[in-house]
Amino acid sequence: MSSDRPHSEEPTHHLEGDLPLPAELPLDSAVAQQPVPLGTQMVRFVVTGGLxxxxxxxxxxxLYAVVGVHVDIAKAISFVVGTTTAYLLNRRWTFRAPPSRSRFAAVVVLYATTFAVQVGLNSIMYSVLPDEWWRLPAGFVVAQGTATVINFVVQRAVIFKLR
Known part of the structure; x- marks a missing residue:
């Protein structure tokens, strides 16, 4: 089986040892070959992170305030949705990287790490801050800020250099 099969083909069976690519749109190869300067990457990363x-x-x-989901479960679910959004935008726009199984696997490991950091910090902040209106957003900002720094450094230095 060739690893250069078109992305739109049906995935192969896992028994053949070829894991399917994550469901993503392919990147135009002409755009992918144009380097993105560090400053532009940083701005795009911040915009993507903000969104x-x-x-x-x-x-x-x-989930927490309206639906009544426990604070840690609400944060866990929102983290997964938010980081999936960030990965897809960063892969295509910030770093202009084509789909890659090794990159996707590395992102899963990174996001598992930042998941623990973010949910853990959020939980600590929620438990130590006074029960005021600003407790929820303050804990979120501390946890999100820490995870953002970790994510940018690891994605730029490692993940989006993988093929």
Whole structure:
């Protein structure tokens, strides 16, 4: 089986040892070959992170305050949705990287790490801050800010250099 099969083909069976690519749109190869300067990557990463944080916090607040989901479960669900949004946008726009099984696997490991950091910090902040209106957003900002720094450094230095 060739690893250069078109993305739109049906995935092969796992028994053949070829895992399917994650469901993503392919990147135009002419665009992918144009390097993105560090400054542009940083700006795009912040914009993507801002949008993803809106998705994350919006869902978190909705699940917790409106639906009544436990704070840690609400944060866990919103983290998964927010980071999936961030990965898809960063892969295509910020770093212009083509789909890759090794990159996707590395992102899963990174996001598992930042998941633990973010949910853990959010839980700590929620338990130590006073029961005021700003407790939920303050804990979110501390946890999100820490995860954002970790994500940018690891994605730029490692993940989007993988093929």
């Amino acid at each position: 993803s944080a809106i998705v994350d916090f919006g869902l978190y607040a909705l």
